[in-house]
Structures are given as structure tokens and as C-alpha cells.
Amino acid sequence: VLTALAITTATGTEEAIKYTLWSRQCKLAKTLKRTSEAAAAQLESARENIRKLSESAKKLEIYVLAKPSSTGAGAATALTFAASLEAAAQKQRLNRITDKAIKAVGYGHAAAAFITGFYQLLASNGNAGTAYCLANNLDSNNGAGDLATLGCSATDESDFTSGPGPDADELTDKGFASQSEITTGDGKGPANKCGFLKRTASPQNSAGFYNSRPENDIGLAHGLIQLAADNDPTAPALTELSTKGADGKLSFWYKTHSAVKAANDETTITIDDDEQKRLKDLATGAQIEEALKIVLAGKNNTKPEDLKGKIEDAKVAYFGKNNDKIDSLWADLKATKVIETGAGTDKTTNLGEITDEAELQKILAYYTAQTQETFKMITKKITKLETELADQKGKSPEAECNKITEEPKCSEDKICSWHKEVKNGEKNCKFNSTKAKEKGVTVTQTQTGGTETTTDKCKDKKKDDCKSPDCKWEGETCKDSSILATKKFALSVVSAAFVSLLL
Template sequence: MKPRSCSKQPAASVILAVLLTTTSTEGAANMGLKKETWVPLCNLAKELGEVTSEAATEQKRILKLALDFRKEALQLEVYSRLAPTAAVAEKSIVLATYVASMADIALAKLQTVDSDNFLAAVAATSYAKGAIDEFITVAAQTKESDVHGCLHGGDGNPHNFEGKTIHGTDCRTGVPKTTGDGRTKKTITAGGIAGTQAGLDNSNSLQSANKNCRLFAKSNADGLGKAGDVDAAKLHYAAGYIEIDTGSNDGKVNLLNLNRPTLTDRTEATAWQAVITTVGALPKISDEDYTNTSDKLESTERAAKTIARIIKNVDDGTIANSKAAITNLFGATSKDTVDKLLSDAANYKLKDKIAGTDKETALNAMSTGQLEAILATLNIALIKDKEKLKQELTDAKQNKETKSAEDQEKECNKAGDNKGECDKLKGQGCIFKEDGETNKKCTLNKEAKQALEKANQETGGKDKKTDSKCTGKEQKDCKSPDCKWEGETCKDSSILLNKQFALMASAFVSFVAL
């Protein structure tokens, strides 16, 4: 029989071996991050940096859109002054007003709301990127030969930067660029951030099994302390994404789940909530206030409000109460009419040199400054023409209103033999004669008669000799086309046409004076 002590020796050796094995593989105490844990941070830092150029580019696109609207409106305004017909001119100026309003709406939205939204996203993502950059830089620099370090490669060894890469992975740090096309991958949305690891390390799921990282430990032996443990109950890195509970003293990382719209379970991670909120709310040129709706006038409330002000003189225009006015002007489907107006205006070439711009220059080849100068020149010409026309019509009206001596005599005769009524007409040159003709004792006095005859001679009135073919004709002989019976006399048709023109011109002056 073997000694009892000899029979126990192998069993003790086995137990010791098991204990040693368990100690060396339990969890990931104070160990560095596996490659699949830190690589998503490099990718996220890249995307965070690209938000700056995305915001800058989109803001420039929106600003250009508004400026294009304004230039398009100017082209239409100029074209309305030079259009071939009044109908085309009316459509052009109404459309110009609406297109200009689209520019105003876009600029107002950008200035009052969206510029702040762009800036907020840039601020939040820049801060978060800086936090990741700092952690990655420090963690990479902890490499101690192939023994210890915080960032491990696929080979299980710690790695530092080699240029802009870490173990073959692009991991660029630094200030975000303002130029570029924005994000190549969009893992950040209003719903959260996809692609990053989450949760507490469990059996080396996130951390290495045997490469120490002093950033994750609290003691002076293998962590951040000098003479003992650090006071902090928890350590945080990457803006709170990485957390280590020092109370457990195992150095296990607990990674925040970023793939959620709301992060309320880690107060140290407010920066990530800001990233999700602001990037999710980044303005886009496709947003409603930046949409070009000029080809849908018959179904756009904004168009109804603007056009109703012009056509209906109301400030509460809607599709419900203004669609008829819109379709009367632009048709049941406005797109064809609008597209033609825009094309005709853009391609219109000046017939003469205006405001320093040579003839045959197309409107779409002009700068905004040129268009504004041409429009101002045309407006000045219109103002001068209007004043000239008003004066001509005033002069013509005065000439027409100068009564002939014959007509004034008839006005006096209307008072008949009534002295009281005749006296009321004294200001018109009427005088009562007791010995006058029956029913015509109220007659035009000599001085007034001579004055009227002289005035008519000077102004070309009725008392001036003319080649009239109609004066004196009986009603039965007063026939068109040269003559027309009016009242009790036969008159030249040309006189009546001139009178009609004067009325039309007067109506025009009343319109342009509005």
C-alpha cells in the first residue's frame, strides 16, 4: 500500500493548477480594448468630423437656392417690362412676386432657425469627436512593447499609431474640415448611433484577456493612482461612452448603448445626447421652406396667399378662396405656363443697350447687379412716360371741356324767362334780357361769347373752322361711317372716337396711378 501523503499530492497539484488558470482568464480585469471594440470609435470620429462639412455644404446650397430664386424673380420682373403683350407682362410680374417670396421665406428660415441648427450640430459633433480623438491618442500611446497597452490589434498585441492608422485601421484625429461632401456613412440619426459596441465586458467580449491598460484601473499598482487608489468612484472616457466602476476594482469597461434616441441612464454622456438630437435635426435643402413650388401654384397655400394679395387685394388668400384667380391667370395646371414664362424670361435678349448692358445680351447671362440696374432704368422710364401721358391727357381734357359759344348759349337758354335761374348762371357768362326772345331771355353776354370764341380758336375747339362733313345735317342724312347723330346734332365720327379715346386714356391714368 502506498503512503497516504503520496496519494494526495497529485490532487493538490491539480487544484492549484485550476486556481491559477481561473485567475488568469477570469473577466478582463484592467485589460485593453479588443480591436472590434475600438475600431467603431475611429469610424464614429470620422463621421463626427464630416458633419462639419455636411452642415457647411448644405447651408451654402440653401443660400444659393435663395439667391437663385431672387435672380429668377429679377429676370421675370425685367421681362414683364419688355413682354410682347399685357397678358404676358401680368403673368410675369405675378410669378416674379411669388418667386421673390420663396427667396424671402428661404432666407428667413435660414437666418432665424436653421443657421442655429447647423451650428448646434457642428458644436456637438466637434466636441464628441475631440473626446474620442483624445482617448484614442492617449490609449494608443500606452503601448508597452508587446506586453501591455490599451488598444489591441487582431493579433492580440497592443498597438500605437503608425501615421494615420492603428494596426491597419484608418483612425484620423484632428480638426474637422469645413469643405467636402459631408458624411460618407450616416450611422448618426435622430434614432441614435449605430455600429458601436455596448454593455459591460463579459468574459473578454470587449477587452483583452491578458494585456493590461492602466487607464482602466484605480490603483497605483496597475492603474492611475500613485501611492494608492484614485478617489473617483467611476472613470469615464470618450465623453462618457466608456465607463469603469472602480468600486469593483476589476477594470471592466461598461460601454454606453448609443443606438437609442434618448440617453438618460448616464449623466456623464450628455454630449452624445446632443449629437443624436442635433444631427438628427440637421436642416436639408429638401425641407418644405426651401422647396420650389412655382410649378404648383394651383395647389400651394403659399402661392395662394401671395397671388391673392395681388389679384384679389386680400391678405387671407387660400387655395379654397383663391384657386379660381390662380387658374384664370396660369391655367388649371400651372406648370406648363410657369415653365414657359421662366424660359422666355431667362432667354430674352435686350433689343437695345440698357443700363450699360449691351443689346442682344440674354437675361440669364446677366449678374444680379445688371438685372437690378436694368429694372431700375425701365422703372424710371415708366415713371416718366406715365407723367408725360398724364399731362397730355390733362391738356386734352381741358381742351375738350372748353365749351363753344354756341353750347354755352344753350346752357343759358335753359333758364328761359326765369330771371332767378338765369342769375344763378351769371358765373358762366349768362345775362337776363327783359327784351330778349321769348323763352330765351337768359342769354350769353357779349364779352363771354367773344372770350369763348377766342379760346376755341386757340385750342382747336368747336368754334374753330373745320372740314366737318356732318355739321348741320338733318338726322335722316347723318349716317356712318363719317357721321353719327348724338343728342340733337350730327357729329363727325372722328370727334366721337377722340372722345372715347380720351375716356380710355383717362381710365388708364387712373389705373397706373394706383
């Protein structure tokens, strides 16, 4: 009988898993589930950055279309392009972090599930404290009540909201800092509590795990728990995983660490919420030089690579030495009145107050279409003006005289004279303003940029006698004020045409 009791005592240890082992693996599960929180934060930040940049680009573009002749229009055009370039860069970044996030969340939650599932199974193997497989922090009682708090819990909606992500102290360059190796004997908790972790040579007719498992067998919790003997759980080190890519037992944890670390290493970039500061950041950002080169090349009708001068000088000219010109640009932009697309073109609102992206897009489309239509109209006006000027030139006295090819007929005309010796390409019959004046004929002679009459009463006057309202001294001659007015009018017509084109 004593021998039988001795045998029972020797073989019936049935230790629970020590708190040190299982608690830290549940904490690892908690760390790995945070990959989705980090992914949510990164993706949300990237999307918000793109939204902010898109908002700024649209407002700047609307401002240029609505007020093309404003002092800040050139700077606004450059900033529009810089914002668009930065938005494109942020979209590329979003694609990159999305790929990394998908991989990290997939591996992270799969790994957490391996750990959680195993320990939830062990937690269910108890009977009111007499039997349990997970020891508490004193290794004196059932610790299963701490399972969820430590991290071994089912995935929840809260795991997919923005959060801080894995702890940097836990997630190192090579592995998981807290997951050092636990060797034989160090994973045993209180005895006579859990008969689950047994080994047997004949699992087909005896309780327990097969004691002759192949060397490359992964083991429990996807390799995190091995049985050195009955009720003797051990754990491999996860602190150095950089060389475990081809390890049959730990390659999954190598891939998990690599994916989680790659996603976690992505730097968070935040575009300023303050729109005025945002414009200043764009003026000093990575995209502004390319933006200025493109804008200046277009303005000068040349290639960006052919631009001369320093780009820093252009920055100062557009934005000021300390970006102080952006202050006035923003003040003008936010006070610019633009249409309310849902209320008709007679109602306006301040551009700076609009935050709805769809409304900004509608307003931009409206002013773009308006500019295109105005361009068509002004093109027609300019074409008509050019035709009229050409017609006037064709009907000028000089042109009329040039049409006469016979000397007698030319000499008989009251405003023409025949020239026997002329340069190659010139006409013999030419307009003679003196003859026309003597004959009392008042005609208009078309000149470049305006007209002058042969009865100009001011042309022979000296400077002191050249007085308003009929005459005005210009350069070295006295000219008829009506001629100057005609020239100014012609220039104003052309100028107005181009200004209205931009408006």
C-alpha cells in the first residue's frame, strides 16, 4: 500500500502553468492586436492629410479663377500646384502604408488568436478553484480571471479604432523584448491542479500529447509552448527572430514580427489644421521648388530646365522673405466672395468659410466653366478687332495710293504723288499729306497703334505753344490730343479684352 501511495505521489504532480509564462504570452497577444489600432490611426491620418491638401488646392484654384489680377494670384497658383503635388505624395504614402497595414493586422491578429485560443482552452479546464491550469500572480490559486485583462480575449470592435499601436519597448528591431526563453522546470506552477499537459507514447488509447513528436513539429499555440516532459511547459525565445525566417517552428513568428515592425516604423505625418499655417508649410515644403519651376516656365513660355535665375529669389518675390506675403494672400482669399451653388449665382459666401469638399468642387467647376466660356467670347472679340484693324489699314490713304499703277492717274489724284525711284518692293504711287492739305482734303492715315490726320494742327508747334486741350507734347513733338486719345482707346480695348478673358 505504501509503495502504491509513493508511486501515486511521484507521478501525479499535474502542475498548472506558471503565471510568468502564460501572462506574458497573453500580453504579447494584446500587443499584437494593437496592430489594427495603429493601422487605423495611420490610415485615418493619411486620408485626413489628403483631404486637407485637396481643400487648400481647391480654394487656391478658385481664388485664382475668381480674382486673376489680384496681387497674390501668382503665389496662389504656385501653392495650388505644391498642394496638389503633396497630395499626390500622400496618396502614394497611403498606398504604401495600406499594404503594410493589411499584412501587419493579418499576422498580428492571427498570432493573437493562436495564443488566446490556447489559453482560453486551458482556462475552461477548472472546477471552482480545486482544479485549474493557469496559476495566478502568486502561483497559489486560479489566475484565469485575469485572462482578458492581460490580453487573451476575443477581438472586439474597439480593436479597430485609432490607437497608439504596439509598445516601442516591447517591439524591438529583432523581436519581442519580454519573450525570453523559458526552459524545463521554469514553466511549472502549483501541483495537482491541471492534468491536461500530459505526454504519452500511445495517444490513441491514453490521454496526453504524443511524446515522440517530429523535430519540426510546431507545437502548442503555434510553437509558443513545448512539453519537455509531463506538465513541464517551455517557451522558445522570441527576442531574436531576425535569423528565424527558415526555422520550421518559429518562421511564423519571424514573419509576424517583420510585418508588425514594418508597419509600426511608418512615420506619422500631420498636415496642419490651420489653413494659413498650411500655406506657409507648403511654401517651405518639399514640393514648392518644382511647383515654382513649372509655374514660372509657363509664365515665361519656356521649359522648366531652361529657367534662369535663383529659385530662392522667386520664393521671396511670391511669398516674402519670411513668408509674410502669405498673410495678406490668406486674408484676401478667405474674404473672397464666391457663389453658393445651391442658392443661385446671386448669392455669395466667403471662400474661407467653405469646408465641404463637394461644395468646393462644385464652385471650382462653375468658375472653370465660366472662364472657358469667357475665353471663347474674348477670342471672338479679339479676332473681330484684329479684322477691323486690318480693314482700316487696307483702306488707308497710303493703301489707296499704292493701288494706282499708272503715273498720270496717280499725279491727278488729290492725295497721291508718283515716285520714279523707289526701293525694291515699294510702290511708285504714294500718299502725299502735303498735297492733300493743299487740296483741302482731310484724310486719316493709319499708323501703328493709332491714327493721325493730315490736318493735324499741332505738329508744327513748339513745346511752349503745345498746350491742352487740343495739343499735347509727347517725346520731341507736339501732337493732337485726339490722336493720343485714339491710341489710348485702342490699347484699352485690347487690354480690356485680355482682362475680361481672365475674369
